[in-house]
Amino acid sequence: MRLDKHARTLLVIIAESTLEKRLVQDVQRLGAQGYTVTDVRGGGHSGVREGAWEADRTIRMEVVCDEKVADEIGEYVLNQYAKHFGVTIFFTPVQVLRPNKF
Amino acid sequence: MVDVVIFFFLLGLFARLVGSDLRLPEALYETLSIYLLLAIGIKGGIELSQQPLLALVPEVAGVVVLSFLIPIILYPILRLMRFDWADSASIGAHFGSVSVVTFAVVTAALIRADISYEQHAPLWVAVMEAPGLIAGVMLARLGGRDSREGSGVEAVSTGAGGNTWGSLLHDVVFGKSVLLLLGGLVIGAVAGVDGTAPIKAVFIDPFKGVLALFLLELGLVAGARLAEVKRFGWQVVVIGVAVPLALSLLGTLLGLMLDLSVGGVAIMATLAASASYIAAPTAMRIAVPEANAGLSITISLGIVFPFNVVLGIPIYIWLAQRLAG
Numbered sequence: 145m146r147l148d149k150h151a152r153t154l155l156v157i158i159a160e161s162t163l164e165k166r167l168v169q170d171v172q173r174l175g176a177q178g179y180t181v182t183d184v185r186g187g188g189h190s191g192v193r194e195g196a197w198e199a200d201r202t203i204r205m206e207v208v209c210d211e212k213v214a215d216e217i218g219e220y221v222l223n224q225y226a227k228h229f230g231v232t233i234f235f236t237p238v239q240v241l242r243p244n245k246f
Numbered sequence: 247m248v249d250v251v252i253f254f255f256l257l258g259l260f261a262r263l264v265g266s267d268l269r270l271p272e273a274l275y276e277t278l279s280i281y282l283l284l285a286i287g288i289k290g291g292i293e294l295s296q297q298p299l300l301a302l303v304p305e306v307a308g309v310v311v312l313s314f315l316i317p318i319i320l321y322p323i324l325r326l327m328r329f330d331w332a333d334s335a336s337i338g339a340h341f342g343s344v345s346v347v348t349f350a351v352v353t354a355a356l357i358r359a360d361i362s363y364e365q366h367a368p369l370w371v372a373v374m375e376a377p378g379l380i381a382g383v384m385l386a387r388l389g390g391r392d393s394r395e396g397s398g399v400e401a402v403s404t405g406a407g408g409n410t411w412g413s414l415l416h417d418v419v420f421g422k423s424v425l426l427l428l429g430g431l432v433i434g435a436v437a438g439v440d441g442t443a444p445i446k447a448v449f450i451d452p453f454k455g456v457l458a459l460f461l462l463e464l465g466l467v468a469g470a471r472l473a474e475v476k477r478f479g480w481q482v483v484v485i486g487v488a489v490p491l492a493l494s495l496l497g498t499l500l501g502l503m504l505d506l507s508v509g510g511v512a513i514m515a516t517l518a519a520s521a522s523y524i525a526a527p528t529a530m531r532i533a534v535p536e537a538n539a540g541l542s543i544t545i546s547l548g549i550v551f552p553f554n555v556v557l558g559i560p561i562y563i564w565l566a567q568r569l570a571g
Contacts, residue, residue, distance in 0.1 A: 162531045183272070191540060195272060197467050199527035199543055228535035 149239040152246045153214040154206060157221055158184065158232040160193075161201035167221070171205070174220060175213040177246060180206045190230030202230075208238060208246045249355050252555060254458040258465020259552065263472070270463045278460040279524075283423060285449045285456070286350060287430015290368030292442055294435040297366060308500050309370045312518060314377035316342040316493060321385050327481055329541075331389025335382045336530045336537035340546045341489060342378015343522030344371055346423060347464060350457050351555045352516040355563060356509045363509025372427040374517055376418045379529045383414060386534040414533050423525045464551070471548030478541055486549025490519035494562050502570060512559075512566035519558055521546035 157167060164181060171179055184204045185195040193202045207217065218233050225231050240246055261268045317338030324334035349371050356363050418424060434442060442449070475482055497518025501511030523546045531539055 160531065162528055166532075194470065196269070196463075196470070197275060198524050199531070199539065200467070225535075229531075 147241060149241060150243040152208050152238055152240050152243070153211045154208050154236045154238040155214040155217055156232075156234050156236070157205045157207075157217075158186070159203060159205070159221075159225065160229050160231075161203045162199075163225060163229060163231075164203050164205075167203075167205055170220060170224075171207050171217050174217045176207045176209050176217065178208070182206075188230065188232070193230070208240060210246070211235075248556075249351070249358055251351065251354060251454065251458045251461050255461040255465040255468075255552070255555060258462040258467075259469045259472070260465075262466045262469025268466065270466065275460075275463050278456055278463065280422065280426060281449075281456055282350060282453075282460060283346060283426035284430045285453050286346065286368045286371070287427040287432075288434040288442060288445075288449050289430075289453075290366050291431040291434020291436075292439055293365035294369065294431060295438040302366065302369065305364075305370065305504055305506075306373050308504055309374050309514075309517070310377050312496065312500050313342045313344070313374040314381045316496075316518070317378055317381040317385055320489065321389075324485075327485075331393050332386055332534050332536035333538055333541055335386035335389055336526075336534050336539075336542045337485070337545060338385060339379050339382020339530055339534075340521045340523070340526040340542045341493060341550075342381055343376075343526040344374045344378075344517050345520040345522055345546075345551060345554075346371055346427070346524075347457075347460065348516060348520040348551065348554050348559075349513070351461075352513055352559050352562070354454060354457065355559055356512060359563065361509040361512070361563065361567075362507055363513055364506060367510065367513050368427060369431060370514070370517060372424055372431065375421075375424050375427075375522070375525050376415070378522075379414070379418055379526060379533075382526075382530065383410070383533045386537070390534075390536065410533055414529060417532070418525060418529055421525055421528070461555075464547075468547050468552055471544045472552075474540060474544045475548055478544055482541070482545050483549060486545050487553055490521070490550050490554055490558055491561075494519040494558065494565070498562070498565055498569060501566070506570070508566050508570045511570040512563040515562035515566060516554065516559055519550075519562065520554055521550040523547040523551065 159167060168179060182204050183195060184202050185193055186202065187193065193200055195201045214235055221231060221233060320338040320341060321334050324337055494515040497515035498511055501514035506514060523543060527539060527543050530537055530542065
């Protein structure tokens with residue numbers, strides 16, 4: 145039996161954890177039906193973030209949604225936060241089983 | 247003789263500087279900080295239960311004014327040192343707010359030296375978290391407006407929106423530092439000596455051991471910031487040493503004006519000299535995103551904190567003994 149799969153976009157936002165509350169509000173307002181947040185650590189243009197204490201924490205937020213919604217969120221986050229905050233955004237095509245959930 | 251908890255801090259610092267793989271789990275850091283905040287609050291609260299609260303009004307008013315004034319005093323000095331408006335406001339806010347662990351270290355030092363102090367002092371700590379941050383954000387607003395008018399650039403949205411004040415106050419007052427300190431104070435005050443007796447074995451007796459473990463972790467974190475000092479140059483070292491010394495004099499003065507005990511004056515000096523590295527970075531990041539977060543944190547955690555716990559506190563106690571004794 146073949147599973148019935150539907151194309152969606154996985155949007156990943158890696159950002160300073162101080163932004164978490166606002167990102168959650170933003171993605172929901174812009175049409176995401178759900179999100180997943182994990183604590184991560186790493187380094188890049190904004191230096192090394194080890195997540196050892198409050199101001200050094202980083203989150204990875206994943207949102208599976210329509211390509212249009214993903215684009216809107218990506219554009220908004222880029223304009224709103226990327227100037228002053230460490231933010232990484234990328235998109236991947238994914239397949240889901242229950243399209244109404246995303 | 248150096249207090250034993252300082253050795254743990256130095257061990258953490260050393261481990262970091264030599265590139266050890268020592269790393270405390272983040273969950274432990276979180277647990278220890280929650281424990282310390284609650285324990286400090288409860289201990290102060292037990293004492294509050296035996297005092298007329300109205301008598302504390304002058305002290306509370308004094309510390310609010312002091313921590314509100316600190317960023318305002320520092321702002322023009324930092325501007326003269328060529329820091330931009332956002333960084334000047336942010337560094338000022340870090341100094342205006344307080345470091346709870348520095349407070350724990352000064353009280354540990356006072357107990358060891360057998361110098362008495364006002365046991366309700368945690369109340370000052372809780373009250374001093376917010377005013378400096380509010381002053382810092384106000385300065386950033388004014389400075390940002392002036393610089394935009396001066397350069398003819400359109401007002402840039404910081405992404406903070408119009409409800410910044412509301413959310414800033416919410417984040418500070420209901421943030422874990424103030425919430426747990428005040429929560430502990432209320433629990434201690436309501437339950438009193440008898441009520442807190444059953445939890446004494448957890449919240450009072452092992453305090454210093456937990457503080458030692460937390461300082462080991464802070465040594466690791468401060469060591470990481472210390473490595474950043476090179477990036478920002480000599481000015482951050484000057485600020486990190488000279489500003490605490492100068493502010494400790496203001497704190498000493500306030501302590502003398504309030505007619506505090508020798509230990510109380512030393513605590514007031516230490517609180518004035520200490521810089522926040524938990525509440526302030528988080529609040530400033532959201533309220534003044536233009537500021538370089540690494541700069542303020544390197545000063546407060548990389549220089550001010552080690553300076554205060556190792557050298558500053560003995561100086562502040564010595565000064566209090568000379569002036570208030």
